Amino acid sequence: MAAPTSAPPWALVVPLKLATDAKSRLAGHLSPGRRLELALAMLGDTIEAAAAATGVDHLVVVTADAAMAAAATAAAGGLATDLVDEPDPPGLNAAVRAGIRAARAGRPAHAVGVLLGDLPALRPAELSAALALAARHRLALVPDAGGTGTTLLTALAGVAVAPAFGPGSARRHAAGGHVVVAVPARSGLVRDVDVPADIAAVLALGVGHRTARVLRGYTG
């Protein structure tokens, strides 16, 4: 069903794993220290871009990691940011549900978006454009570059949402009623970093300054 046309304000939920566990698929490629630095840098660049997107006036960061929480708050640059502790039992979808609950408790009239925290090439205008398209639908999603994952999941105010992140999540979210929002193939919004080839892909798009610093001299 199509949604109302006026642009809603947005609350964005960003789930963040413990930095020491993050980016495990890069373990054979980067040292533990470099992976930790990269995870922190990528989340900072993601949050900075997200906080500058049109209509976004509230961030909810869900994490058990104090360093991730501090990096996120710093990168948000003064935008209202709530920190929510990892739920018990923990896990990505539990964290997302907790974040959505917190976002809606504080701002029930906001639309809510769930954004993954590893999108270092994201630019504010790309997220602004995707949120404007998503606002036309009660439930929407942006798939990752491979088409199988989800980088942004959205729901308008008051619309029930059942997050099903994890491998193959785009298909599950679509089956749950989320409309696929088309974004340009070269958008940083679709380029999350999971495996070594993703690093080259985001560097080709251009990454934020934190990630650029960590990856300076990176040759693959």
Ligand SMILES: Nc1nc2c(ncn2[C@@H]2O[C@H](COP(=O)(O)OP(=O)(O)OP(=O)(O)O)[C@@H](O)[C@H]2O)c(=O)[nH]1
């Ligand atoms: N709060 C919370 N966030 C999570 C959890 N698992 C993943 N995330 C976050 O969800 C996003 C996507 O994470 P994944 O791709 O599953 O994990 P990753 O650490 O990025 O990479 P891998 O370790 O290689 O799977 C990132 O922002 C993660 O920090 C979790 O259990 N709790």
Ligand SMILES: C=C(OP(=O)(O)O)C(=O)O
């Ligand atoms: C968690 C997800 O992504 P990834 O593991 O690819 O980062 C997902 O797409 O639901």
